[in-house]
Amino acid sequence: MTQTQVLTPASLEELVAALAQATPQTRLLAGGTDLVRELRRPVREPDLLVDLTGLAALSEVRLEEGMLHIGALATFTELQWHPLVREHALCLSLAAAQVGSTQIRNAGTIGGNAANASACADGVTALTALGAVVITVDGAGERRTQSLDDVVLGPGRTSLRYDEAILEFAFPPLDAGHRSAFAKIGSRTAVSVARLSVALVVRFDADAGVLSEARVALGAVGERAFRASELEAKLVGRAADDETARLFADGCVAAVEASIPGRYSLPYKRHAAVGLAYDAWNMLALSAPSEPAWT
Ligand SMILES: Cc1cc2nc3c(=O)[nH]c(=O)nc-3n(C[C@H](O)[C@H](O)[C@H](O)COP(=O)(O)OP(=O)(O)OC[C@H]3O[C@@H](n4cnc5c(N)ncnc54)[C@H](O)[C@@H]3O)c2cc1C
Structure with a gap:
């Protein structure tokens, strides 16, 4: 039986240090609504679990340099009600409102929705219409910006490397027109x-x-x-x-x-x-x- 080590980074530097220890068996944990179900199946246990939930900065939604940035850890409840999302990305707010149950919306994150790469991921459909890019960081501290299409490849398949985490999504905000x-x-x-x-x-x-x-x-x-x-x-x-x-x-x-x-x-x-x-x-x-x- 594999002994799973758990790391709980509380800053971007600690996240990069945790990702530097990642192997193909490592898993990242956000809201756990998909991952916990997966870990209950009798497959190989992860050697390392990187718990992202202490990274408060990754929940942020902000307007910066003409782009709306949505932190990977923003939950569906946050996206449903956030004033910037309602004003500048209403379809994402509406999609978030229709995810699962209140409990799932409170825990499930937009980063997990994309990384899980289900064909029926509601957040991904909305982000696709919004023309979102995905910003990631890896264990070497290198950041990549890719189109959502280049990251979400098909059911359960992404281009994310095992030592790579989604930090945020960004897209031009919708305006009054x-x-x-x-x-x-x-x-x-x-x-x-x-x-x-x-x-x-x-x-x-x-x-x-x-x-x-x-x-x-x-x-x-x-x-x-x-x-x-x-x-x-x-x-x-x-x-x-x-x-x-x-x-x-x-x-x-x-x-x-x-x-x-x-x-x-x-x-x-x-x-x-x-x-x-x-x-x-x-x-x-x-x-x-x-x-x-x-x-
Ligand atoms: C009862 C139920 C109903 C649901 N209904 C819906 C629905 O209506 N619509 C819908 O779209 N989904 C639904 N889901 C699926 C699920 O809630 C979403 O996919 C959710 O967004 C997953 O996010 P999470 O934070 O829980 O991810 P987790 O379960 O923590 O992680 C999921 C996967 O993403 C990876 N991951 C998480 N965060 C990151 C990150 N920042 N960077 C890289 N990889 C990461 C994890 O390693 C894991 O492989 C439902 C699930 C359940 C159990």
Whole structure:
């Protein structure tokens, strides 16, 4: 039986020193909502557990140099209610609000959500629409900044090295011209992982009366969350009306069909995509109710 050593770094320097001792059997612990379940399975025990929870700085959410930074240890409850997230990344707040139960949201972190790399990770879908990069540090103290797509590779697979920890995520904050939404469908109404999710960010040009930017991320369909770029291009330049809502729903269906051709869940997800798309679209109208041009 392996004797597991536990390190509890309380500063970035101590984190780097802990990571310097890491081996392929080492695991990092954040909220433990995924890891504890995994460690209960009869697999090889870790030689070293690096408990990140003493690193208060990694829970920070801040605006700096034109970017919104989200600490890897920010919990879903913090992301749901944080004023900067609600103002500048509403789809992430909405995604956080729909994760698991109150207990899971209180413990689960956004860094763990990405590092666990489940295809139905709600936080990852929202971060994909927000165009987030991932900032990491390794046991040599070297920092890397990579796109989320380069880090989350597929179910349970990331490009993170065993001696590398996510410090934070960063992306350009949404401003008053943006609207964003997140919707998901699961096999039950509460404490359910997504069977399909969508995060949507648009910019509405009130003078021209059209969408000048659109970002659509789909989750829980295929290997990992992805941007539906063909659909995004079709949305730009269109009015925010019922016809565009229908085009958005049709585009989500097309993206689902292209992502999982022949999969047993396709007939279900094809229909689910329509309702989900309208849920997300209708949320956009609510996110800036004073804007009269949005129909
Ligand atoms: C009942 C239940 C319901 C759930 N519902 C949902 C849901 O609706 N939506 C959803 O998206 N998820 C859901 N989850 C999954 C889980 O809560 C999330 O994936 C959570 O974000 C994991 O974060 P954590 O802090 O608990 O990570 P941990 O369990 O501590 O770690 C998970 C993995 O990430 C690694 N890790 C953690 N932090 C870092 C870091 N900073 N750098 C590098 N690696 C790191 C760990 O080593 C481990 O491999 C649910 C889980 C449960 C048990």
